[in-house]
Amino acid sequence: MATRKTSEPFWWLLFAAGGMVAALLVPVHLLVNGLAVPLGWTSISHARMLALAGHPLVKLYLFVLIALPLYHWAHRFRFVLEDLGLHGWRTPIAILCYGGAVAGTVATLWVLWGI
Amino acid sequence: MSDATITLEVTRYRPGHDREPHPQSFEVPFQKDWVVLDALNHIKDRIDGTLSYRWSCRMGVCGSCGMMVNGVPKLTCAAFLRDYRPGPIRVEPLANFPVIRDLVIALDDFMEKLRRVKPWIIRAEEKPVSEGEYRQTPAQLETYKQFSMCINCMLCYAACPVYGLAPAFVGPAAIALAYRYNLDSRDEGYRLREPVMSDAVGVWECTFVGECSVVCPKGVDPAAAIQRSKLAGATDWLLSMVMPWGGRR
Numbered sequence A: 001m002a003t004r005k006t007s008e009p010f011w012w013l014l015f016a017a018g019g020m021v022a023a024l025l026v027p028v029h030l031l032v033n034g035l036a037v038p039l040g041w042t043s044i045s046h047a048r049m050l051a052l053a054g055h056p057l058v059k060l061y062l063f064v065l066i067a068l069p070l071y072h073w074a075h076r077f078r079f080v081l082e083d084l085g086l087h088g089w090r091t092p093i094a095i096l097c098y099g100g101a102v103a104g105t106v107a108t109l110w111v112l113w114g115i
Numbered sequence B: 001m002s003d004a005t006i007t008l009e010v011t012r013y014r015p016g017h018d019r020e021p022h023p024q025s026f027e028v029p030f031q032k033d034w035v036v037l038d039a040l041n042h043i044k045d046r047i048d049g050t051l052s053y054r055w056s057c058r059m060g061v062c063g064s065c066g067m068m069v070n071g072v073p074k075l076t077c078a079a080f081l082r083d084y085r086p087g088p089i090r091v092e093p094l095a096n097f098p099v100i101r102d103l104v105i106a107l108d109d110f111m112e113k114l115r116r117v118k119p120w121i122i123r124a125e126e127k128p129v130s131e132g133e134y135r136q137t138p139a140q141l142e143t144y145k146q147f148s149m150c151i152n153c154m155l156c157y158a159a160c161p162v163y164g165l166a167p168a169f170v171g172p173a174a175i176a177l178a179y180r181y182n183l184d185s186r187d188e189g190y191r192l193r194e195p196v197m198s199d200a201v202g203v204w205e206c207t208f209v210g211e212c213s214v215v216c217p218k219g220v221d222p223a224a225a226i227q228r229s230k231l232a233g234a235t236d237w238l239l240s241m242v243m244p245w246g247g248r249r
């Protein structure tokens, strides 16, 4: 049987890396940005946060934090749709899911660029 | 308790006779220590000798008695009637496989896939018998032992929705077996199995459903073998990208 070249390892690596970020870093930000700051457990002013986000290294960090989990979502969601029986639609589903993640990546770059 | 009974709804299909599989009900004695296979044997011996199904060891070793029991892939020699009271108990042929007759399914596809992953120890060069056996430490044995416990019962294929939708998928047990040999310290066949493993219908077809590991009666955890093989495959791929001239493990 001839081996078919596949781009799966590429998407899987992004999926795996995104999963790591989603599992390790996202909860921290949910806690800090989603609870601690709004509920006043700690006070970081908007100006200070903005200044922080303007630092190139922090931008890089935010890029990883936001973009990689998108690929985790895309891979998972694609498989969920396939398992639901949309197997005949694999190619359009893959294009939509990964395309969505790529669009999100571009949007993230664009927003970070503007800070 | 002795005159208690339980009903089995058994799928019947006789090629050339029945247009399609249909259930037939049988009332069998309920015995506390009976498994579904005992009930089937009772039907065959006492009620209807034409009922066809596979079995052999009656002790969870041969892997031939797998069927769907109330919709779940089970070894019927390990599925106690008492766990399905008051019944009825639906007994169907393993899902995702073509049915030959009654509860007997066609194994050809699975057998072909097993062969395809080359499940034997491959050496770059065999050493002469006079030099003795290939030795292994208990720790080396431990790395793959779990994946060598497979009895080829195919319950994992019956549980796998991916195999149901895309029958070309190499599938859980075959991948677990390939992984078992890849992990074996005596084996040097990783590269020869790789074309099958990293094919689009190899490990990458898996969508992390995980049902294979849930239904496996031997604790093989084929899902883990698949995910770890994905990591190995992705690492290979990455190396071949950064070192196209031959960055291989």
Ligand code: SF4
Pocket: B149, B150, B151, B152, B153, B154, B155, B156, B157, B172, B173, B176, B212, B215, B216, B217, B218, B219, B220, B221, B222
């Ligand atoms: S991996 Fe488990 S369920 Fe699958 S064939 Fe082997 S023993 Fe059966």
Ligand code: FES
Pocket: B055, B056, B057, B058, B059, B060, B061, B062, B063, B064, B065, B066, B075, B076, B077, B078
């Ligand atoms: S009869 Fe052998 S495993 Fe059930």
